[in-house]
Amino acid sequence: MRYTEMNPDFYVRNRAKTAARLAPGAAALFFAHDPVCVNGDALYAFAQDANFFYLTGIDQEENVLFLFPDAPFPEWREVLFVKRTSPEIKTWVGWKYTPDEARAVSGVQNVRHTDELEDFLMTVAGYVGPVYFDFNENDRNRAQDLKPARRWMQWFQQRFPAHEFRRSFPIVAELRQIKEKEEIEQIKQAVARTHAAFLRIAKFVKPGVKEYEVEAEIIHEFIRTGANGHAFNPIVASGANACVLHYDLNDQTLRDGDVLLTDFGCRYGNYNADITRCLPVNGKFSERQKQVYEAVLRIQREAMQLYKPGALLEEINAEVAKITTRELIALGLITPEEAQKNPKAYFKYYPHRVGHHLGLVTHDDGDRYRPLAPGMVLTCEPGIYIEAEGIGVRLENDVVITETGVEDLMADVPIEAADVEAAMRP
Ligand SMILES: [Mn+2]
Incomplete structure (x- = not known):
C-alpha cells in the first residue's frame, strides 16, 4: 500500500463492537466492492467499501467477511474470504493478498477463499439465526447501489427462504461516527x-x-x-x-x-x-x-x-x-x-x-x-x-x-x- 496501514488491533476491536450489537445467534456478511466497469474492459479506480474496510483493513475487491459470534465452532465466529489468485492474475495484475497477508492486516485468524463461500454458507446456515446484510443507507445517496450484498442476499433467500434478514448498516455507521x-x-x-x-x-x-x-x-x-x-x-x-x-x-x-x-x-x-x-x-x-x-x-x-x-x-x-x-x-x-x-x-x-x-x-x-x-x-x-x-x-x-x-x-x-x-x- 502507498499509505501506512493501521494496526490490526483496530479492526479486531471494530469487529468485536459490531458482534456485540448483533441479535443472539445472528450472522452478518460484509462485502468488499466489486470492480466497476467504465467501458469495455476498463475499470473505475478501485475504492473500498467503507464498512468492509472499517471491519477488516483489507483494501482489495471481491473479498467477504462473515461474522457469527455465537457459532458452535470457534472457527466459524469470524471468517474472511479473499479472492484466490492465479498465474493469470499474477501476470496481468500482479499482487493480491495471500491468506497470510490478509490475516496479518485484518487480525482475522480464519482466512479462506471466496470460491469456498457458497459451500461454507450451506454448511453453517442451519445453525444461524437472523442474517445481517449491509446496504448503503447514506441519506444523501441517490445513485445506484452496486453492492454484492444484493446478489448474495438473493442467493441466500433462494436457498434458505425462511431465514430472517436484518440491516447491519446502521450498526456500523453508528460506530464509525x-x-x-x-x-x-x-x-x-x-x-x-x-x-x-x-x-x-x-x-x-x-x-x-x-x-x-x-x-x-x-x-x-x-x-x-x-x-x-x-x-x-x-x-x-x-x-x-x-x-x-x-x-x-x-x-x-x-x-x-x-x-x-x-x-x-x-x-x-x-x-x-x-x-x-x-x-x-x-x-x-x-x-x-x-x-x-x-x-x-x-x-x-x-x-x-x-x-x-x-x-x-x-x-x-x-x-x-x-x-x-x-x-x-x-x-x-x-x-x-x-x-x-x-x-x-x-x-x-x-x-x-x-x-x-x-x-x-x-x-x-x-x-x-x-x-x-x-x-x-x-x-x-x-x-x-x-x-x-x-x-x-x-x-x-x-x-x-x-x-x-x-x-x-x-x-x-x-x-x-x-x-x-x-x-x-x-
Ligand atoms: Mn464539506
Whole structure:
C-alpha cells in the first residue's frame, strides 16, 4: 500500500463492537466492492467499501467477511474470504493478498477463499439465526447501489427462504461516527496533505491560469505523498462559478479581480479531509471582497463555538442561519425588515447547511440527528454567495469534537484574508 496501514488491533476491536450489537445467534456478511466497469474492459479506480474496510483493513475487491459470534465452532465466529489468485492474475495484475497477508492486516485468524463461500454458507446456515446484510443507507445517496450484498442476499433467500434478514448498516455507521485515535491520526495525514496542496496552489494562482490547472496542482501534491488522491471531485470555481455549490467543471480561466473558491480534500489511507479556501486571483482582495470574506470568517468562528458534546446539528444550523442573517444585513444584501418578515431570507445567499460528518466517506455515514459527542469529526463551512456581484465565499475547516468543544484540525492553514494574501506572494 502507498499509505501506512493501521494496526490490526483496530479492526479486531471494530469487529468485536459490531458482534456485540448483533441479535443472539445472528450472522452478518460484509462485502468488499466489486470492480466497476467504465467501458469495455476498463475499470473505475478501485475504492473500498467503507464498512468492509472499517471491519477488516483489507483494501482489495471481491473479498467477504462473515461474522457469527455465537457459532458452535470457534472457527466459524469470524471468517474472511479473499479472492484466490492465479498465474493469470499474477501476470496481468500482479499482487493480491495471500491468506497470510490478509490475516496479518485484518487480525482475522480464519482466512479462506471466496470460491469456498457458497459451500461454507450451506454448511453453517442451519445453525444461524437472523442474517445481517449491509446496504448503503447514506441519506444523501441517490445513485445506484452496486453492492454484492444484493446478489448474495438473493442467493441466500433462494436457498434458505425462511431465514430472517436484518440491516447491519446502521450498526456500523453508528460506530464509525465516533473516531478512534488511529482514525484521527489518518485524518490528520489527509489534512496535512490538504494543507500542503493549499500552500502550493496559493503560489500558483494568478490571472490567466485555467481552473483545471489549479486542480492538477492539487492532485500532484496528493499523489506524490502517497495519498489515494482526491476525497471528491475538487471544486475550483472562479468568480460567479463559486455560487454553484458543487461546481466541478473547472474549465474556466481565472480573471484579474475575481475571487477563486477552492473546495477539495485529500484521501489518505481511505480517510478524507475537506477544506474550502478562497483566494483573490490577483493576490489582493478588493474592499468589497474583503467585507464578504471577513463576514464568512466571523460566522465560521462563531459557528465553531457551537460545536460541543450534546449539541444537535439542527440547532447549530438554526443558530448559524441567524448569525448569517446578521452578516447579510451588515453587507446590505437584505434589510432588517426583510429578515423580520421572512426568517429564511438568508437562504438566497446561504442555501446549505454548516457542516457534515467526515471520515471514511466525505459526507460520512451515520445519523445526522444524533447529538454531537467526543471523537466525532465534522466540517464547519459557512458561506455567502452573491451571484449578482460574482462573488462566492465559503470557508471550511475540519474539527474533532472534544470533551469541551472542538480541536480545529486546520487551525494552521492560512485563513485570515491577510494570511491568504501573504501565502500567495512569491
Ligand atoms: Mn464539506
